[in-house]
Amino acid sequence: MSDIAERVKKIVIEHLGVESEKVTENANFIDDLGADSLDTVELVMAFEEEFNVEIPDDAAETIVTVGDAIKFLEKNAA
Amino acid sequence: MRRVVITGLGLVTPLGCGVEPTWRRLVAGESGASRVEKFEVSDLACKIACQIPRGDGTEGTFNPDQWMEPKEQRKVDEFIIFAMAAATQALTDAGWHPKTHEDQTATGVLIGSGIGGIEGIYEASTILNEKGPRRISPFFIPGRLINLASGYVSIEHGLKGPNHSVVTACSTGAHAIGDAARLVALGDADVMVAGGTESPINRLALAGFASCRALSTRFNDEPTRASRPYDRDRDGFVMGEGAGVVVLEEYEHAKARGAKIYAEVVGYGLSGDAFHITSPSEDGDGAYRCMQAALKRAGISPSDIDYINAHGTSTPLGDEIELRAVERLVGNAAATLAMSSTKSSVGHLLGAAGAVEAIFSVLAMRDGIVPPTLNLDHPSVETPIDLSPREAKRRDIDVVLSNSFGFGGTNASLVFRRAA
Numbered sequence: 001m002s003d004i005a006e007r008v009k010k011i012v013i014e015h016l017g018v019e020s021e022k023v024t025e026n027a028n029f030i031d032d033l034g035a036d037s038l039d040t041v042e043l044v045m046a047f048e049e050e051f052n053v054e055i056p057d058d059a060a061e062t063i064v065t066v067g068d069a070i071k072f073l074e075k076n077a078a
Numbered sequence: 079m080r081r082v083v084i085t086g087l088g089l090v091t092p093l094g095c096g097v098e099p100t101w102r103r104l105v106a107g108e109s110g111a112s113r114v115e116k117f118e119v120s121d122l123a124c125k126i127a128c129q130i131p132r133g134d135g136t137e138g139t140f141n142p143d144q145w146m147e148p149k150e151q152r153k154v155d156e157f158i159i160f161a162m163a164a165a166t167q168a169l170t171d172a173g174w175h176p177k178t179h180e181d182q183t184a185t186g187v188l189i190g191s192g193i194g195g196i197e198g199i200y201e202a203s204t205i206l207n208e209k210g211p212r213r214i215s216p217f218f219i220p221g222r223l224i225n226l227a228s229g230y231v232s233i234e235h236g237l238k239g240p241n242h243s244v245v246t247a248c249s250t251g252a253h254a255i256g257d258a259a260r261l262v263a264l265g266d267a268d269v270m271v272a273g274g275t276e277s278p279i280n281r282l283a284l285a286g287f288a289s290c291r292a293l294s295t296r297f298n299d300e301p302t303r304a305s306r307p308y309d310r311d312r313d314g315f316v317m318g319e320g321a322g323v324v325v326l327e328e329y330e331h332a333k334a335r336g337a338k339i340y341a342e343v344v345g346y347g348l349s350g351d352a353f354h355i356t357s358p359s360e361d362g363d364g365a366y367r368c369m370q371a372a373l374k375r376a377g378i379s380p381s382d383i384d385y386i387n388a389h390g391t392s393t394p395l396g397d398e399i400e401l402r403a404v405e406r407l408v409g410n411a412a413a414t415l416a417m418s419s420t421k422s423s424v425g426h427l428l429g430a431a432g433a434v435e436a437i438f439s440v441l442a443m444r445d446g447i448v449p450p451t452l453n454l455d456h457p458s459v460e461t462p463i464d465l466s467p468r469e470a471k472r473r474d475i476d477v478v479l480s481n482s483f484g485f486g487g488t489n490a491s492l493v494f495r496r497a498a
Contacts, residue, residue: 017149038216041216042217045212045215045216054212
């Protein structure tokens with residue numbers, strides 16, 4: 001697993017208070033990990049902070065699974 | 079109007095988490111004051127506070143994980159966590175866990191706070207300045223709003239009745255209980271979870287209250303001696319943190335389910351000073367009218383009061399003004415009246431004070447014990463009223479009155495009577 005994937009999963013576990021086994025690449029933040037709309041906003045902010053990258057709102061809307069986040073950050077993070 | 083009784087109690091105070099741990103230490107004459115260690119105080123005029131003993135939850139310590147999931151705790155200021163702890167205790171004590179739609183919609187919440195999430199507002203404003211608006215959490219607003227204490231409690235326990243809140247500075251807790259009792263009396267709810275909560279111990283609030291010249295500053299090296307209501311050496315209040323929540327219930331509703339009844343809420347009075355933003359009116363007129371209104375509502379005379387839990391914050395001005403107002407109210411009955419300020423032990427819990435002290439009043443009645451006014455070594459004025467200095471004393475108590483007065487000149491008095 002890439003370093004980025006590890007860091008993404010760590011943030012998701014911390015912010016959503018879920019067990020690590022549940023945080024698979026296919027896991028949907030809302031449907032599978034119990035996040036609400038505010039949690040997802042905060043997650044995106046945490047990714048921005050961790051990876052020092054700006055995630056515009058229209059891009060944020062496409063990040064609905066753990067894998068989406070990893071893919072976006074692998075492409076855009078410095 | 080319908081009769082309203084108290085059937086559940088919950089406390090988180092500087093003396094402990096839970097009603098019995100707090101009450102035991104209060105009656106034993108212990109103080110909850112200590113030097114503040116969790117942030118820098120060297121540049122603050124007041125370096126002490128009455129802080130909740132935090133720990134693993136045993137021996138009366140407060141462990142937030144027992145009351146709210148860690149993931150939720152992160153989103154809110156502590157006043158919401160304290161409210162959750164006190165409300166859950168009170169509902170458990172009352173044995174009231176509504177599951178049907180009918181019971182849930184008949185049960186409401188009215189928990190207030192004086193200043194709410196001031197610490198979170200301070201932290202977020204720092205983030206805004208240093209990192210910009212895109213770093214402000216989506217939980218910043220909902221985690222600071224005062225009525226979110228009521229909101230969180232209702233969500234946790236499925237309480238779908240009236241959901242309300244009070245913000246009246248240091249009268250908040252008393253107003254919350256009084257207003258909630260009216261909602262029950264008028265039939266808007268059969269059960270109300272009511273009280274106050276506060277988490278003010280941070281640099282900003284200590285600086286702000288010190289700037290108002292409200293805090294004690296002369297006892298930084300002897301914290302347990304700082305809160306000394308009515309004593310000639312008093313120089314301000316000691317800030318406290320915590321929450322008090324009661325379950326209020328319509329009398330027949332409580333009786334029908336065989337609930338334990340602590341007391342009946344018989345009187346509630348409100349008044350405004352219309353005088354000054356922080357100082358009480360010098361003639362004590364607001365306090366007097368407030369107590370008088372509560373007695374009128376209760377249909378009792380001043381001589382029926384056995385014990386008054388005073389507002390008595392330990393400020394130079396306020397204590398004597400309240401004392402004179404009480405003397406004027408009770409007249410010749412002053413000689414047989416007991417009065418104490420439990421702020422001498424737990425400090426001033428601001429928006430939680432009125433609710434915590436209402437609970438102390440009820441416990442005083444339950445156990446026939448007047449809790450002491452600590453550090454009252456040299457009363458600043460003479461009075462025929464027994465101010466219960468230093469030690470708790472036994473006394474049969476059937477009727478209690480609890481006073482709360484707040485910035486803005488807002489006053490509330492509650493009267494409780496032993497349940498017949």
